[in-house]
Amino acid sequence: MVYSDIVATQLSTAVNALQHAGELVAVFAFAASGALLAVRRDFDIFGIVVLAVSTALGGGVIRDLIIGRTPPLAFTDLSYLWTSLLAAVIIFFRHPPRRLTRGPLEVADAVGLGLFCVTGTVAAYSHGLAAPSAALLGLVTAIGGGVIRDLLGGQTPSVLRPDQIYAVPALVGAAITAALLHYGYYRGWTGGLAALGAIALRLLALRFNWHAPQARRHPTAP
Numbered sequence: 001m002v003y004s005d006i007v008a009t010q011l012s013t014a015v016n017a018l019q020h021a022g023e024l025v026a027v028f029a030f031a032a033s034g035a036l037l038a039v040r041r042d043f044d045i046f047g048i049v050v051l052a053v054s055t056a057l058g059g060g061v062i063r064d065l066i067i068g069r070t071p072p073l074a075f076t077d078l079s080y081l082w083t084s085l086l087a088a089v090i091i092f093f094r095h096p097p098r099r100l101t102r103g104p105l106e107v108a109d110a111v112g113l114g115l116f117c118v119t120g121t122v123a124a125y126s127h128g129l130a131a132p133s134a135a136l137l138g139l140v141t142a143i144g145g146g147v148i149r150d151l152l153g154g155q156t157p158s159v160l161r162p163d164q165i166y167a168v169p170a171l172v173g174a175a176i177t178a179a180l181l182h183y184g185y186y187r188g189w190t191g192g193l194a195a196l197g198a199i200a201l202r203l204l205a206l207r208f209n210w211h212a213p214q215a216r217r218h219p220t221a222p
């Protein structure tokens with residue numbers, strides 16, 4: 001094996017390790033957001049665990065089924081399950097008062113959204129999808145867990161709410177990641193910057209109440 005091949009192999013190993021680490025952080029963040037919503041809804045320990053695990057693993061399972069990775073990674077690498085269970089246990093014993101859970105929930109959700117839009121895109125691209133398709137699947141990975149969380153928690157999914165921007169930050173992060181992959185510029189740190197950009201955009205949208213345009217309402221007849 002020539003020196004350039006050794007360097008390429010080492011680089012690929014480093015990127016895979018960062019990919020795995022990023023997914024575990026995203027799993028923990030999304031699990032925490034699910035557990036915090038369960039606390040807000042006064043669920044018991046079982047409900048907290050169900051919401052945490054479903055939120056953390058749902059988007060990744062959808063991604064893996066679409067790209068043909070069966071069984072999904074969440075069922076073959078139990079580190080994802082243990083990470084989500086750890087987050088659920090921590091939130092069960094150490095959580096803010098119910099009335100103050102909204103802020104931590106939104107931050108945890110933003111972190112999971114930003115990380116998953118990157119790792120989902122990378123996973124899809126590495127399985128042979130073209131850059132545009134990989135970006136779309138990165139978006140699905142990012143928003144899938146949040147949709148499952150909100151539906152199980154009995155509220156309108158954030159991606160459908162007119163008063164906030166949810167999918168746009170994930171789409172921006174996924175599109176940047178797909179472009180980096182397509183043109184050969186993806187590295188661990190560039191992927192991290194794409195994730196940070198998506199997280200920042202989501203948090204800014206929450207802070208300044210940004211929302212997408214809505215259809216014009218016609219005045220009702222008297």
